[in-house]
Amino acid sequence: MNPLYFLEHQFLPSIVYPGPEGPQISPFLLGNAFGSFCVSVLNNLKEAGEGEGSTYTETDFTAEGVEIRNEHTGAPQCYVLRMHFPFHEGWDMDTLCSRAYLVHGLKGEDPRYYTVEYDAAAMDYRLCSRDGEGTHTNYGAIDNDENAELTKILKLEKARMGSGHEH
Template identity: 70%
Template sequence: MNPLYFLEHQFLPSVVYPGPDGQQLSPFLLGNGFGPLSASVLTDFAETGEEDGPSYTERDFAAEGLEIRNEHTGLPQCYVLRMYFPFEEGWNFNTLCPRAYLVHGLQGEDPRYYTVEYDANTMGYMLCSWDGEGDHTNYGPVDLGEDPELALILKREKRRMV
């Protein structure tokens, strides 16, 4: 298994959703430690001997916190953690992500994890989500770029935030 795939599609969804005991990794802590955590996970993955490939450092990963305000009241409505991964378009990056988004409430509650996945067959990008049980949902094509991605995610989330 590709180590980046493991990080983007298995590890991160498993830590951002509350477990059976209600524990979860705080989205705020994830944002502050995203680079070191990601590099550490991939180093541990490489040590299992499952995959040979490029090694990554914490500088290869970045995260940006965004405050989303209610368009009518101007009050904070939710937060988004936008995560950046090492990425290049190409057949060997099929289903990998240039970015993922974690949308959550003002206290870190009710998370939703979205990925922007490269589809090598169409040479385009798909907006997807992963839930706490590891289930994947594909919402279809999305224009590549932070603004169109976030707009589509917030349109989906608007129904949930009302």
């Protein structure tokens, strides 16, 4: 298995959703240490004989926090951690992510993990999500544009939370 696929599609979703004992990692901590955290996971895979020869550095993985405010009151509504992965368009990147988004409440609660996955056969991108049980949902094609991605994710979140529910 491609180590980046494991990181993007299995490892990160498994740690962002709360387990029986509660959250495994705070979204805020993940954002602050994203580059070193990803490199550490990939190095551990390589040591276990699971990784391929690719070597990544902390600067290959970046994350930025985005505060989403209520459109009517201006009060903070939720946060989004936008994560960037090493990526280029090509057959070798099929199903890999250019970005992932972690949407969560003001205290890190109720996370939702979204991915922007490359479809090499169609030469375009798909917006997908994984839930706490690992279920993969494909929302269809999306422009490779951070603003378009975030707009679509926030629409999905609004629908998921119910129109009157505050995040």
